[in-house]
Each structure stands twice: as C-alpha cells, then as structure tokens.
Amino acid sequence: MRKIIVTLLIVLTGFSIPLAIPGIAMAQSAASSSAPPDGNTSGVITVIQVDQNTKLVGFILSTKDGELVEVSVDDSTTFGLENASGDRLVSVLGEDPAESLLRITDQRERFAPVTVTVKDGITTAVVDREQGDLERNLGFLFAIYLVTWAGFFAYIFIVSRKQNDLSREINALKGQILGPEHEAGLAG
Known part of the structure; x- marks a missing residue:
C-alpha cells in the first residue's frame, strides 16, 4: 500500500512540475516590460506599483498581443x-x-480592460476600454439607416400595388354581380 502511495505522489509531482514553469516564465517576463508609446494603449492591468506610502506610482498593462507595458502615473493623471x-x-x-x-x-x-493615454512617457488618463473606431461605427449606422428607409418605402410601394390590384378585383366582382350598368357607374 505504501509503495502505491509513494508511486502516486511521485507521478503527481512529476506532472505538476511542468505546470509551474509558465508561472516562472510569466514572472520573468513581467520584469522585462516595455515603456508605452505616446497615444492610446488598451489592455488589462496585471501589476500595480505603489511607493512606501501606498500611493500609486504606476502599473503594468498586458495588451491583447501579450505585450507587457509599464505605465507611470503622476499627480495630474485623471481616472x-x-x-x-x-x-x-x-x-x-x-x-x-x-x-x-x-x-x-x-x-x-x-x-x-482599460485604455491608457500616454504623453511624454507619463499617463495623462486612464479610462474604461474604448470600444473601437467611431467613424466606422457611424458609417455602419448610416448604412443601416439608409437600408431601413429603403425597405420602408419598398414596403409602402408593394402594399399600394396590392391595394390597387384588390380594388380592381373587387370592382370586377361587383360588375359581374350587379351587371353592366353598374360598371359604367364604377368607371366614372
């Protein structure tokens, strides 16, 4: 029984060692983060940096490409x-x-996710992640607006044609039932 337990522990330990390696690699890559370029950078905050007085001095942002970006803040940074x-x-x-x-x-x-605006290496603003290109979204909304109105007018045209067809058929049926003298009254 002891041999089985020892063997099981050895096997489990052998499988858990490779699982610990990515954590070590992640800790090493966090130390080698890059400075953000001026402009907007979006990502998820992975590490928060504070000073001895627990005042925020910066944080590390993980972008969608897996790049770690170190961001510095100062007293003028807006949130x-x-x-x-x-x-x-x-x-x-x-x-x-x-x-x-x-x-x-x-x-x-x-x-x-947050969007960080950087100017001269210092963060000027930290906001919730911005959701894409406004011009592309406005173009899409305008196209939907045009398609909706075109569909509405096509519907009105089709319904008016059907109404005219039904009106002609009703008049033809009335003419058959009431006789030829009624057809002259319907035409005028």
Missing part, C-alpha cells in the same frame, strides 16, 4: 473608471490617491 456596479469615478490622482488606487485595484481584480 475615469467604473466599478462592478456601474458607478463611475472621474478624479485626479493628486486629489484623491486612495480612491484612485482602490478603483485601479478593482479593475485589476475584475480583469476589466
């Missing part, structure tokens, strides 16, 4: 983040650092 219940915080880090740290921690815990 526009929603929590899980939908309450939106719009604040500046210098005015309320504790609340900003709380919201950024909430974003990290929920794996909620």
Whole structure:
C-alpha cells in the first residue's frame, strides 16, 4: 500500500512540475516590460506599483498581443473608471490617491480592460476600454439607416400595388354581380 502511495505522489509531482514553469516564465517576463508609446494603449492591468506610502506610482498593462507595458502615473493623471456596479469615478490622482488606487485595484481584480493615454512617457488618463473606431461605427449606422428607409418605402410601394390590384378585383366582382350598368357607374 505504501509503495502505491509513494508511486502516486511521485507521478503527481512529476506532472505538476511542468505546470509551474509558465508561472516562472510569466514572472520573468513581467520584469522585462516595455515603456508605452505616446497615444492610446488598451489592455488589462496585471501589476500595480505603489511607493512606501501606498500611493500609486504606476502599473503594468498586458495588451491583447501579450505585450507587457509599464505605465507611470503622476499627480495630474485623471481616472475615469467604473466599478462592478456601474458607478463611475472621474478624479485626479493628486486629489484623491486612495480612491484612485482602490478603483485601479478593482479593475485589476475584475480583469476589466482599460485604455491608457500616454504623453511624454507619463499617463495623462486612464479610462474604461474604448470600444473601437467611431467613424466606422457611424458609417455602419448610416448604412443601416439608409437600408431601413429603403425597405420602408419598398414596403409602402408593394402594399399600394396590392391595394390597387384588390380594388380592381373587387370592382370586377361587383360588375359581374350587379351587371353592366353598374360598371359604367364604377368607371366614372
């Protein structure tokens, strides 16, 4: 019985060692993150960096390409983040650092994507992830608007044609039932 238990433990340990290797690789790659380019960068917050006074000094963002981007913040950084219940915080880090740290921690815990705007290597704004290209969305909405109106007018045209056809058929039936003198009254 002891041999079976020892063998089982050895086998389980042998299978669990390869599972631990990706965690080590991830920890090593987090140390080699790159600085963000100026402009917008979207991703999920993976690491939050604080100083000795637990004031937020930066965080590491994981982009959709798997790239880790190290972001620095200062007192002028603005935050526009929603929590899980939908309450939106719009604040500046210098005015309320504790609340900003709380919201950024909430974003990290929920794996909620954020968009970071960077200028001269410092983050100017952190907001919930922006949802795509506005011009493409407006073009799509305009196309749907045109197709909807074209469909509406085509429906009106078809219904009016059917109504005219039914009116002619009703008049023809009345003419058959009431006789030829009634057809002259229907025509005028």
